Amino acid sequence: MFYTISLYASLSIFSIGLLYKITGWFRHRLGRGERQISTAQRIAAAVKGILKTLFSAKVLVLLKVFLLDVLWQHWLLKKRFSRWLAHILIYGGFMLLLLMHGLEKIIAPHLFSDYYSTLNPFMFLRNLFSLMILVGLAMAVFRRWFSSAARPKSTGVDHYAILILAIIMISGIVLEAVKITSFNSFEMMASDYASLSKDDTDEFNALASYWVQFYGVAAPELKPPFDAAVLQQGEELHQASCMQCHSRPQWAFISYPASRALFPAATLLDQIDAPTLLWYLHLIACFAGLAYLPFSKFFHIVASPLFLMAAGVMKAEKSLPANVTTLKVLALDACTHCGECTTRCSVAAAYNEIPNPGILPSEKLAAFRRLLSGGRLSKQKLLQIQEASHICTDCRRCTDICPMGINLEALWADLKTLVADFGFPKPEAWARKEASAETAVAHSLDQVVTISPDGNAFMKEVAWTPQADTFHSCFECRNCTNVCPVVGSYESPRKVLGLLPHEIMHYLALKQKEPVLGAAMLWACTTCYACQEQCPQGVNITDLFYRLKNLALRQLQQEA
Amino acid sequence: MKKRYALFLGCSIPVRLPQYERSARAVLGRLGVQLVDIPEFNCCGYPLRNFDQKAFVLSSARNIALAEREGLDLLALCQCGFGTMRMADFHLKEDDRLRTAIGKVLAKEGLRYTGNAQVKHLLSVLFHEVGLETIKSHISQPYDSLKVGTHYGCHALRPSHIMKFDNPVAPTLFDRLVETTGAESLAWPMKLDCCGGPLKGTDDTLSLDFAEKKLEDAGRAGAHCITTACPYCQIQFDIAPKRMMFERGGNHQVPAILFTQLLGLAMGIDRQTLGVHLNKGDMAYIESSHGVMV
Numbered sequence: 010m011f012y013t014i015s016l017y018a019s020l021s022i023f024s025i026g027l028l029y030k031i032t033g034w035f036r037h038r039l040g041r042g043e044r045q046i047s048t049a050q051r052i053a054a055a056v057k058g059i060l061k062t063l064f065s066a067k068v069l070v071l072l073k074v075f076l077l078d079v080l081w082q083h084w085l086l087k088k089r090f091s092r093w094l095a096h097i098l099i100y101g102g103f104m105l106l107l108l109m110h111g112l113e114k115i116i117a118p119h120l121f122s123d124y125y126s127t128l129n130p131f132m133f134l135r136n137l138f139s140l141m142i143l144v145g146l147a148m149a150v151f152r153r154w155f156s157s158a159a160r161p162k163s164t165g166v167d168h169y170a171i172l173i174l175a176i177i178m179i180s181g182i183v184l185e186a187v188k189i190t191s192f193n194s195f196e197m198m199a200s201d202y203a204s205l206s207k208d209d210t211d212e213f214n215a216l217a218s219y220w221v222q223f224y225g226v227a228a229p230e231l232k233p234p235f236d237a238a239v240l241q242q243g244e245e246l247h248q249a250s251c252m253q254c255h256s257r258p259q260w261a262f263i264s265y266p267a268s269r270a271l272f273p274a275a276t277l278l279d280q281i282d283a284p285t286l287l288w289y290l291h292l293i294a295c296f297a298g299l300a301y302l303p304f305s306k307f308f309h310i311v312a313s314p315l316f317l318m319a320a321g322v323m324k325a326e327k328s329l330p331a332n333v334t335t336l337k338v339l340a341l342d343a344c345t346h347c348g349e350c351t352t353r354c355s356v357a358a359a360y361n362e363i364p365n366p367g368i369l370p371s372e373k374l375a376a377f378r379r380l381l382s383g384g385r386l387s388k389q390k391l392l393q394i395q396e397a398s399h400i401c402t403d404c405r406r407c408t409d410i411c412p413m414g415i416n417l418e419a420l421w422a423d424l425k426t427l428v429a430d431f432g433f434p435k436p437e438a439w440a441r442k443e444a445s446a447e448t449a450v451a452h453s454l455d456q457v458v459t460i461s462p463d464g465n466a467f468m469k470e471v472a473w474t475p476q477a478d479t480f481h482s483c484f485e486c487r488n489c490t491n492v493c494p495v496v497g498s499y500e501s502p503r504k505v506l507g508l509l510p511h512e513i514m515h516y517l518a519l520k521q522k523e524p525v526l527g528a529a530m531l532w533a534c535t536t537c538y539a540c541q542e543q544c545p546q547g548v549n550i551t552d553l554f555y556r557l558k559n560l561a562l563r564q565l566q567q568e569a
Numbered sequence: 570m571k572k573r574y575a576l577f578l579g580c581s582i583p584v585r586l587p588q589y590e591r592s593a594r595a596v597l598g599r600l601g602v603q604l605v606d607i608p609e610f611n612c613c614g615y616p617l618r619n620f621d622q623k624a625f626v627l628s629s630a631r632n633i634a635l636a637e638r639e640g641l642d643l644l645a646l647c648q649c650g651f652g653t654m655r656m657a658d659f660h661l662k663e664d665d666r667l668r669t670a671i672g673k674v675l676a677k678e679g680l681r682y683t684g685n686a687q688v689k690h691l692l693s694v695l696f697h698e699v700g701l702e703t704i705k706s707h708i709s710q711p712y713d714s715l716k717v718g719t720h721y722g723c724h725a726l727r728p729s730h731i732m733k734f735d736n737p738v739a740p741t742l743f744d745r746l747v748e749t750t751g752a753e754s755l756a757w758p759m760k761l762d763c764c765g766g767p768l769k770g771t772d773d774t775l776s777l778d779f780a781e782k783k784l785e786d787a788g789r790a791g792a793h794c795i796t797t798a799c800p801y802c803q804i805q806f807d808i809a810p811k812r813m814m815f816e817r818g819g820n821h822q823v824p825a826i827l828f829t830q831l832l833g834l835a836m837g838i839d840r841q842t843l844g845v846h847l848n849k850g851d852m853a854y855i856e857s858s859h860g861v862m863v
Contacts, residue, residue, distance in 0.1 A: 355580050356612045356616075358612075359624040361627060362674075363620060400620060402612050402616055404581075404583070495775065498778055535765060535767050536724075536767050537767075539723070542729060552656075558618075558619045
C-alpha cells in the first residue's frame with residue numbers, strides 16, 4: 010500500500026514536473042526578435058523538424074550522437090579524463106542498477122529465467138554497480154569539496170544531488186548488510202521455505218548454525234564453534250530448501266564487510282526492526298529522487314541527451330528560427346552545472362573582490378534559467394546580472410570548454426539584451442544616461458557649496474591608494490581640460506559633460522560627492538591619460554576618474 | 570642569448586583578431602623571440618577598472634604571478650593589456666597594504682607576486698631586445714614609396730613614468746620600427762591621439778567621432794595606411810569604418826594594418842600566415858608596394 014501510493018505520488022510529481030519543464034522549452038523567450046514567435050509556432054516547428062530528421066539520412070547522425078556522445082560521452086572523455094571517469098561510473102552504475110535492481114520486477118524475469126536478487130551473478134553485480142557509483146561519487150565529492158584545483162561554486166543543487174544519491178546508495182548497502190545478519194529475517198525465511206520454526210528445535214538450530222557459520226547470520230543464542238554433525242545436518246537442510254535462491258553473501262563484497270562491521274549490533278538492529286526501517290528509507294529516498302528529478306540538476310539526464318541530439322542535427326543558419334530559440338532554452342536545462350566554464354573564465358578571479366556570483370559563468374547561467382522560468386528576480390539580482398554580463402569580456406573560453414558544447418557566448422549576448430530590456434543596459438552607458446540627466450543640476454559654479462561631514466567619508470572611499478589624494482595639489486591651471494580630446498569634441502562641453510576635468514578636481518578638494526559622482530564627464534572619459542600626463546602638479550586625474558566611476562556605479566546600484 | 574617571453578594574448582585577440590596572434594608568432598619566431606603560452610592567464614583587468622580597482626589589480630597581479638612562476642617576463646600584444654598590467658604592477662609596488670591583500674588571494678592558488686616579472690609591449694621588445702639592425706637584416710621585401718600613419722596608442726605612452734615606453738610627447742620608437750621595413754612613417758597632426766576604442770558601447774557617437782577624425786587626418790597627411798599595435802585600435806580603424814559608412818556615409822580610404830603584418834610582409838612571410846586576408850580594409854596597395862630586394 011505504502012509502496013504503491015508513494016510510487017504513484019512520486020511518479021505523478023515527476024510527470025507534472027517533466028511536462029512543466031519540457032513545455033518551458035517552447036514557452037520561454039530569449040532575444041528581442043524571438044519574442045514574436047509564439048509557443049504554438051515553436052511546437053509546430055519542433056514537430057516538423059523532428060519528423061523531417063527522422064525520415065531523412067540525418068537519422069544516422071542522431072544514432073551516432075546517441076551512441077558516441079550520449080552513451081559513451083566522447084566529448085567529456087576528450088576534454089577531461091578524470092571527470093569522464095567519475096561521470097561514466099556514476100551514470101553507468103546507476104543505469105545498470107536501475108535496470109537490474111530498481112526495475113527488477115519488470116525487466117529481470119523476462120531476461121533471466123532463474124532470477125533471484127540473492128543469487129549470483131545478480132548479487133555480485135549489484136555490489137559491483139554500487140561500487141562504480143561509490144567510486145564516482147567519491148571522485149565528485151572530492152572535486153567539489155576538497156580539491157583546490159576546482160574553483161566553481163558548489164550550490165544547493167549540487168549538494169542535494171550528491172546527497173540524495175548518497176542516501177539511496179548507503180541505505181541500500183546497509184539494508185543488504187542488515188538483512189545478512191538479521192536473525193528475524195532468517196526465521197521468517199526458514200518458516201516460509203523450509204517450513205521450520207523455533208519449535209522444531211534440532212532441525213531449526215542445525216540450519217541456523219549452518220547459516221551462522223557460512224552465511225553471516227547473527228543468532229542471539231547460537232555461537233560458533235559448532236559441532237560437525239550439526240553443521241552436516243544444517244548443510245543438508247540448506248541444500249534442500251535454501252541453496253537454489255541463495256549464493257554465499259561474501260559475493261556481496263560491499264554489503265558483506267558492512268555486515269561484519271554491524272555484527273556486534275545485530276541483535277539490537279533486529280529488535281528495532283532495522284531491515285524494515287531501512288527499506289522505507291531506501292524507498293523514500295528513491296521516490297524522493299524521482300519526484301525531485303525534473304526540478305534538480307538531475308534533469309540533465311533528460312535535457313542533455315535531447316540537447317546533444319538536437320544540436321547534432323541542427324545548423325544555426327539553416328534551421329528554423331523557432332527551433333534555434335527552442336534549442337537555446339533547452340541548452341539552459343542541458344547545463345549540468347559542472348563548472349568547467351568557470352574554471353576557464355577569464356574574469357573569474359574578479360569574484361574574489363566583487364561579491365557577485367554572476368561573474369562566474371556557471372552561476373550566470375543558473376540565474377539566466379531562473380530569469381526565464383518566470384521567477385521574478387529582485388532588482389538586486391537583475392543588477393548583479395547586469396554587472397556580471399558586462400564584466401564578461403566575451404573571450405569565448407567558456408564556449409570552447411563546455412563539455413556539453415553549449416554556445417554560451419550566444420546565450421550571454423541574449424542575456425545582455427534581456428536585462429537591458431528590464432532597464433539595465435551596459436553599466437557605463439546606463440550611468441552615462443543617469444548622469445546626463447543631472448547635468449543641469451551639476452552645476453552652476455555660482456551655487457553655494459556646503460561642506461558637510463559626509464564629505465570625509467566620501468574622501469576615504471576615494472583614497473583607495475596612496476596616490477589617490479593628489480587632487481589636493483590642483484591649482485586649477487586647466488591644463489587637463491585643455492588637452493582633453495573629449496572636452497575638445499563639443500561646442501559647449503559643460504552642457505554635455507556636466508563638469509570638466511579640472512572642475513571635478515576642484516569639487517573633490519571641496520569633498521563634494523554629489524556633483525562629482527553625477528558628472529557625465531566620468532563616463533565620456535576615453536582614458537587616454539592625456540590630462541594626467543600633462544598635469545604640472547602630478548594629479549592622477551584619469552586614475553581618479555576610474556575610482557569615481559566605481560563609486561558612482563555603486564551608488565547607482567544602491568539607488569536602484 | 571635566446572629571448573623567451575610569456576605571450577599575453579588577452580581576451581580579444583584570439584576571438585576577434587586572430588590575425589594579430591598569427592602574425593606576431595610568425596614575425597617573432599623568425600626574429601628569434603621564443604614565446605611561451607600560459608593557458609591559465611586571465612583578463613588583464615582593463616574592463617574591470619570601471620567596476621572595482623582591487624579586482625583590476627588582482628586580475629593583473631595573477632597574470633604577473635603566473636609569468637613569475639615560469640621565470641618569464643610578459644609580452645603583451647595589446648596596449649590596454651600592457652598599460653593595465655603595468656599600472657597594477659606600479660600600484661602593487663607602491664602600496665604595501667594592497668600588495669598584502671592581493672597576495673593573500675593569490676596564495677589560495679599557490680601563486681606569489683614578488684614583482685620580478687616585467688610587463689613589456691611587443692614594440693618595446695622589438696625595439697630594445699631584438700633591435701633595429703636585426704630586424705633590418707630580416708627584411709627581404711622592403712616597401713617602396715609606402716607612406717604609413719603610425720598610431721602609437723594611448724595606453725602604451727601614458728602615464729609615461731609608469732609605462733616607460735617612449736617619450737610621451739615626441740615618441741620615435743614605433744616610427745623607427747616602421748622605417749626598418751622601407752616604408753615612410755609620416756608626421757601627421759593626430760598621430761598621438763586616441764582611437765576612441767574605450768568608449769565603444771558607452772558613447773558610440775563619440776567613439777566613432779574619434780576614429781573618423783583620425784582617419785580623415787591621416788588621409789589628409791597622405792597616408793596610404795595606418796599601422797597599429799593594439800587590437801582595440803586596429804578594430805577601431807579596420808572594422809569601425811564600415812559602421813561609419815553605414816551610419817554617416819562617406820568613404821574612408823585609409824586602411825589599417827597591424828604592425829606585425831606590415832613587418833611580416835616585408836620579411837617575406839606569406840599573407841595567409843599573417844592573416845592579411847582577414848583584414849577588412851583594402852590591403853592591395855600595401856601588398857603591391859613591396860618589391861623584391863635585388
